Amino acid sequence: EDQVTQSPEALRLQEGESSSLNCSYTVSGLRGLFWYRQDPGKGPEFLFTLYSAGEEKEKERLKATLTKKESFLHITAPKPEDSATYLCAVLSTGGFKTIFGAGTRLFVKA
């Protein structure tokens, strides 16, 4: 059974304090791993898709990396506007069901 576990559940940072969010996954065969950002009261917003181990993608202060068992979302010098819930999800090969983790709530204080 496909599973996604995100840690920590919540993370509090000072502005400029870099850190990483973890997404551990179990899947029969990985078609893609996704990162989304979700602001309160809104739908998830797409950030990255990673397809194979060793792949990395960057967008502004965010960088996503992928290994065969986990993915990290690195946040460099975060700002208060980076405060949100970050969701990780996996899609297995040959399947149509995307499985989401419970998310990490990030709080960045000025």
Next chain:
Amino acid sequence: NAGVTQTPKFQVLKTGQSMTLQCAQDMNHEYMSWYRQDPGMGLRLIHYSVGAGITDQGEVPNGYNVSRSTTEDFPLRLLSAAPSQTSVYFCASSFTPGTGGVDTQYFGPGTRLTVL
């Protein structure tokens, strides 16, 4: 493009009532899905569709029905609402996984449902 739209934004039902949550997309995506989001549990897949006339169950399908008569629309029906169905519901769409298109799902703004 409007992307993925959902109506209503808020709804309060009494136990036993039925209703339909509407979802539409204008990106010509074949794949559409419904999720519910509860505190601490992330998004759970209710039903999905890989094209008009084709639907299948997700992780938590009980109490919900779907149909897909057009590419654009994918309504979710609650047959007899129960308090356990109080949740936030999200609709999403993408190209059908594995067909060569991009697998990224695009989400609507959500419907917040309360069942009393």
